[in-house]
Amino acid sequence: MPPLSPSTVIAIPVRNEAERIEACLRAIDAQTGLASGSLGLVLFLNNCTDGTQALVEALRPSLSVPLRVTHVEFAGAHAGWARREAMNAAAEWIGPQATGGTILSTDADSRVPPDWVARNLAALRAGADAVAGRIELDADEAALLPPSLHTRGRLEDAYSALLTEAEARIDPDPYDPWPCHRTTIGATLAVTRDAYVAVGGMPAIALGEDGAFVAVLLRQGFHVRHAPDVVVTVSGRLVGRAPGGVADTIRARCEKPDSLCDARLESVPRAVFRYLCRRRLRRLHADGRLAETRAWARLLRIPEVDAVRIAALPLPGLAIAEAERVSPRLVYRPLGPFALPRHIRVATLALVPIRALTHLANRRIAVPPQRPVATALETP
Numbered sequence: 160m161p162p163l164s165p166s167t168v169i170a171i172p173v174r175n176e177a178e179r180i181e182a183c184l185r186a187i188d189a190q191t192g193l194a195s196g197s198l199g200l201v202l203f204l205n206n207c208t209d210g211t212q213a214l215v216e217a218l219r220p221s222l223s224v225p226l227r228v229t230h231v232e233f234a235g236a237h238a239g240w241a242r243r244e245a246m247n248a249a250a251e252w253i254g255p256q257a258t259g260g261t262i263l264s265t266d267a268d269s270r271v272p273p274d275w276v277a278r279n280l281a282a283l284r285a286g287a288d289a290v291a292g293r294i295e296l297d298a299d300e301a302a303l304l305p306p307s308l309h310t311r312g313r314l315e316d317a318y319s320a321l322l323t324e325a326e327a328r329i330d331p332d333p334y335d336p337w338p339c340h341r342t343t344i345g346a347t348l349a350v351t352r353d354a355y356v357a358v359g360g361m362p363a364i365a366l367g368e369d370g371a372f373v374a375v376l377l378r379q380g381f382h383v384r385h386a387p388d389v390v391v392t393v394s395g396r397l398v399g400r401a402p403g404g405v406a407d408t409i410r411a412r413c414e415k416p417d418s419l420c421d422a423r424l425e426s427v428p429r430a431v432f433r434y435l436c437r438r439r440l441r442r443l444h445a446d447g448r449l450a451e452t453r454a455w456a457r458l459l460r461i462p463e464v465d466a467v468r469i470a471a472l473p474l475p476g477l478a479i480a481e482a483e484r485v486s487p488r489l490v491y492r493p494l495g496p497f498a499l500p501r502h503i504r505v506a507t508l509a510l511v512p513i514r515a516l517t518h519l520a521n522r523r524i525a526v527p528p529q530r531p532v533a534t535a536l537e538t539p
Contacts, residue, residue, distance in 0.1 A: 165199035165225065167261040167276060168249035172241035173202050175209040176267035179394065181218060186270040188222050192277035196225075199252055202267075203245035204230040227252060239368030242345055243361035250360070253352050259283075260352035264361075264369075268394040269346045270297075278389050279349035286334050288354040288381040291373055292347030292389030293340055300395030304409065307416055314499040315420055321506035322423065322430050328517040329434040330441065334382035341423060345369040347391040354381050378476040420499070422491040427505045431513075433489055437479050444475040459486035 169187060173180065187200060200222075204212055212230050219226055229248060233240075246262050253260035263279060265271055275292075282290045301309070319341060327337035348369060355361075358379050362371045376383055395409065412418055423430075436459065443449040449470040456466035465485045472478040483489045494502060 163196065164252055164254050166197050166253065166259060167193070167263065167280065168199040168201055168252050169263045169265060169276070170201045170242070170245035170249040171203070171265055171267050172238065172245045173204045173207065173211060173215075173267040174236075174241070175207055175211060177209045177211045177214050179268040180211055180214060182270055183265070183267050184215075184218055184222060186272075187265075188224050189273050190224075190271075190276045191273045193280075198276060199225045199227070199249075201245055201248045201252065202226065202228045203241055203248060204228060205236045205241050205244075206232055237365040238345075239362055239364040239366070239371075242368055243363045246355065246361050250352050250355055255352075255356075262350055262352055262355055264345050264348040265391060266346045266393065269294075270392045271347070272390065272392075275347070275389065275391065278386065282384045282386050282389070283349065283351060285384070286382060287384035289348070289350040289373065289376050289383045290389060291340075291343050291383060291385045292349075292391055293342045293387060294344055294346050294391050294393045296395040297392055304395060305413055308409065308412055311412065311416070311496045311499075314496065314503065315424065318424055318494075318499050318503050318506060319421075321503065321510060322427075325427075325431060325506070325510060325513050326434045328513055329431065330438040331517075332382070335384050338387050339385040340387055341385060343370045343373045343385075346393050347389055348372070350376070357381075374480070378474065378480045380474045380476055417495055417497065419493045419495055422493050424494050424499075425492050426494065427502060427509050429492060431509065433483075436482070436489065440479050440482060441475045444478055449478060455482075459488050461486050 171183070176183070184200075190198060202215060204215070207230065212228070215226075215228055219228075227248065229244075231244075242264060246264060249262045250260075253262070261280060261283060263276060265275075279290045279292070296304075323339060323341050324337055327335070327339060331337075345368065354376060358372075358375045358381070362368050362375070364371060373383055425433075436455070440449070440455060443452070443455065449455075450467075453463070453466055455461075456463070456469075459482060461469070461482060462485075465481075469478050469481050469485075472481060
């Protein structure tokens with residue numbers, strides 16, 4: 160009788176990681192709190208020239224987790240394509256007949272904690288369709304980075320947390336309650352196989368595939384938990400394997416300390432206006448009134464032809480995303496790092512009335528809706 164397929168599979172794209180792949184695999188092999196035989200591991204090796212493949216095969220006999228390895232040479236390879244191929248292989252291994260099958264993604268230079276899989280599965284059992292975790296830089300490598308970079312990182316983290324709390328209180332998501340975060344990174348993602356297949360899999364784009372994937376899930380009505388207790392250690396190196404990854408971000412900020420922050424780190428008034436608009440659009444859509452009124456479109460300076468199209472969209476996430484795309488009032492204007500201390504003070508003060516005003520209002524939120532039912536699922 161053939162062995163049963165694992166119900167949970169970790170997918171890792173790999174390119175020239177001979178120095179770090181062993182630590183990554185040992186960390187995965189040390190996962191706890193899982194049923195025997197329930198976990199599998201897929202490694203998608205692309206364009207490896209440094210002995211990574213031989214090292215993986217040498218490690219295979221010492222691993223308790225079943226391992227599938229693919230090695231390809233492809234001149235057009237990039238991070239999004241490699242992650243998609245790895246996750247597609249994981250979906251295929253789990254199979255369409257599996258109930259509650261889960262795909263997890265991390266990177267070959269990352270180290271996951273022993274309860275990483277268990278924490279992701281717990282969040283999925285609580286009602287999420289996907290889980291986005293947080294990252295921390297390797298302490299030894301982080302110590303080699305300029306102090307100014309750490310200072311900027313602390314300021315960005317502090318301001319992001321303040322904006323995230325404001326967002327969670329103004330436009331609350333029952334499946335992603337505060338405390339939460341807004342990190343989206345392929346080093347720590349989990350998604351049910353059903354949700355992964357329903358949205359067509361990981362986007363095969365060169366940069367930002369992880370963020371684009373989560374955005375598609377949200378637009379399509381799936382529930383994403385940004386879990387603060389799911390944390391993965393990543394490399395703090397300055398030369399990475401994927402253009403646009405963590406290493407490139409670190410190096411760019413070392414070379415240009417005044418480079419703009421992430422797009423969502425905008426001023427408090429603009430951020431609060433955005434969250435209030437999302438809340439209003441979400442409620443109008445839920446009540447079936449988005450097509451009955453045009454006050455929201457006039458407020459956002461959205462032309463009538465676009466307003467009609469947006470009002471006809473079947474899911475609130477789609478309507479909100481499209482309204483933000485076409486509205487000149489919702490263009491992101493990120494801050495520079497030297498403006499962060501002042502905006503942190505403003506956000507701290509603004510949260511006092513926001514907490515008070517939203518406390519009673521949010522208690523009246525309806526019971527969370529059921530998950531969307533995909534009408535046609537195609538294997539990616």
